[in-house]
Amino acid sequence: MKRLKIAEFAELLGMKNESFLQIIGYEIDSRNVQAGGCFFALKGARTDGHKYLREVADLGAICAVVNVDYKGPDFGLELLRVEDVGASLQIAAAKLLEKKRPVVIAITGSLGKTTTKEFTYTLLSKRFKVFRSPGNYNTEITIPLTVLNREGDEDILLLEMGMTREGHIEEMVQVVPPDIALVTNVDYVHVGNFKDGLEGIARAKSEIFSQARTKVKLIEPSLVNYEVFSGAKAFEIEEWDLPFSEEHFVKDFLAAAAIAKEMGMTRDEIEERIPHLKRPQMRFEKVEIDGVTYINDAYNASPTSTKFALQSMQGKGRKIAVLGQMVQMGDFSSEAHRQVGEDAGTFADLLLCTGERCEEMLRAFSSSGKKGEIFPDLRLLAKHLKSIVQPGDIVLVKASRAYEFEKIFSYLS
Numbered sequence: 567m568k569r570l571k572i573a574e575f576a577e578l579l580g581m582k583n584e585s586f587l588q589i590i591g592y593e594i595d596s597r598n599v600q601a602g603g604c605f606f607a608l609k610g611a612r613t614d615g616h617k618y619l620r621e622v623a624d625l626g627a628i629c630a631v632v633n634v635d636y637k638g639p640d641f642g643l644e645l646l647r648v649e650d651v652g653a654s655l656q657i658a659a660a661k662l663l664e665k666k667r668p669v670v671i672a673i674t675g676s677l678g679k680t681t682t683k684e685f686t687y688t689l690l691s692k693r694f695k696v697f698r699s700p701g702n703y704n705t706e707i708t709i710p711l712t713v714l715n716r717e718g719d720e721d722i723l724l725l726e727m728g729m730t731r732e733g734h735i736e737e738m739v740q741v742v743p744p745d746i747a748l749v750t751n752v753d754y755v756h757v758g759n760f761k762d763g764l765e766g767i768a769r770a771k772s773e774i775f776s777q778a779r780t781k782v783k784l785i786e787p788s789l790v791n792y793e794v795f796s797g798a799k800a801f802e803i804e805e806w807d808l809p810f811s812e813e814h815f816v817k818d819f820l821a822a823a824a825i826a827k828e829m830g831m832t833r834d835e836i837e838e839r840i841p842h843l844k845r846p847q848m849r850f851e852k853v854e855i856d857g858v859t860y861i862n863d864a865y866n867a868s869p870t871s872t873k874f875a876l877q878s879m880q881g882k883g884r885k886i887a888v889l890g891q892m893v894q895m896g897d898f899s900s901e902a903h904r905q906v907g908e909d910a911g912t913f914a915d916l917l918l919c920t921g922e923r924c925e926e927m928l929r930a931f932s933s934s935g936k937k938g939e940i941f942p943d944l945r946l947l948a949k950h951l952k953s954i955v956q957p958g959d960i961v962l963v964k965a966s967r968a969y970e971f972e973k974i975f976s977y978l979s
Contacts, residue, residue: 571585571588572589572644575589578657579631579646587629587644589629590602592714593606593711594606594608594711596625599621599627601626603622603626604628604630604631605627606651606655607631608651615651616638619632619638620639623642627643628643629645629646630644631651631654631655632646632648632651633650634649652707656710659709659741660741662714668720669723669829670746671723671725671745672744672746673724673727673747673750674728674771674774675749675751676750676752676753676767676868678814679702679750680701680702681818682750682822685819685822686821686822688822688842688843688844689823689831690826690829693829694722696722697712697722698723698724699726700712704726704727704728705734705738706738709727709742713742727774732759732760732769732770734770739777739780740777743779743780745781746782747774747782748824748825749785749789750821751786751788752764752771752789752792753871754868755868757894757895757902758897768794782828783795783797783799784799784824785798787803801821806820806823806840807840809841810845812850812878815850819843846865848863850863850875851863856955858956858958858961859883861875861961861962862972864970864971867889867890867964868892868902869892872906872964873906876909879960881960882958883958884916884956884958885914885916885959886914886955886962887914887916887919888918888919888947888962888971889910889917890971891921891922891965891966892923892966893966894966899923900923903923903926903927903930906927907929907930908931908934910930910931911931911936914936914962915936916938917938917939918939918941918951919938919939919940919941920969921965945977947974951978952977
């Protein structure tokens with residue numbers, strides 16, 4: 567579907583254009599534009615896409631969607647002028663989906679969205695042609711972009727939906743109503759935006775079920791306690807021979823298997839795909855350096871995901887937790903960091919941390935009688951860690967995405 571002529575694409579936006587040049591892809595990041603591409607010049611909090619029109623033209627773009635009030639040069643681009651660039655992206659995606667619609671599967675949850683999406687893709691892709699949202703493209707802007715960039719002959723469109731506030735997911739499913747929707751879990755992620763805590767997060771997640779087209783509604787078993795999920799079906803807890811034992815990955819697989827069954831796959835077909843399962847990057851990735859096992863779980867952090875990670879450190883050597891602050895916890899921040907400190911005291915021998923709220927974490931950890939230390943930045947933490955680790959140690963590296971804790975591995979080298 568992405569290989570539309572500019573004239574055909576303009577028609578989706580409610581305008582006329584006579585260009586027969588063919589678009590080969592759509593981008594919102596000027597750095598990713600390729601020859602034959604179409605660029606959406608979005609205005610964001612940090613920058614304005616209209617400033618990069620020369621750059622995308624130099625990269626070979628053939629057209630750009632711009633605000634109607636843009637007065638600058640076109641740099642040889644075919645300019646499609648609209649009232650709202652972001653809204654036009656959503657409108658184009660919705661109309662394009664109407665022309666030829668695959669089965670749409672949408673996944674949300676506080677934790678495990680990307681892993682569940684990737685597991686689901688692995689299970690389904692042998693039997694079906696599946697187009698999945700790349701990486702963590704899970705916003706009201708990147709999901710429509712995913713719709714535009716698919717080829718158009720897929721059996722299944724597999725999407726991940728994230729949110730930071732109430733109404734986010736509802737906006738997404740209005741553009742791309744799912745046929746099958748899944749909520750993996752509810753946890754203290756972005757809880758600072760919800761005064762009623764987990765209840766508010768659950769309510770926002772339940773928006774994924776708000777469209778009449780969504781006939782299959784799946785939830786992780788623990789979510790049956792939330793009234794907002796009444797009418798949804800909890801997926802089965804089954805025994806499978808999996809290449810991992812960590813509880814959170816097992817749950818993600820069970821969710822993926824539930825979706826595969828809804829698509830008509832048998833247990834034998836699912837089992838055949840299990841050897842092909844891979845963990846996404848920075849999700850409990852194990853790396854051995856000089857006899858030390860490092861667990862790179864630096865993609866993000868919440869109290870529950872951190873506890874899962876701490877519990878999963880297996881081995882005879884010392885267990886060292888390298889943890890950072892969890893952001894967007896709002897009024898729940900003190901309790902969340904205290905809980906992580908207590909869990910670290912149960913499962914780890916040593917705590918090294920950085921971030922403003924680490925004092926609360928360290929105080930709770932120290933109540934177990936163990937020692938820990940706070941560092942002003944990640945580089946100094948890594949330097950200290952490198953000086954004390956010994957062969958056989960197990961080191962967990964985990965923090966909120968904003969802290970980019972994966973950088974610790976470059977500091978260790």
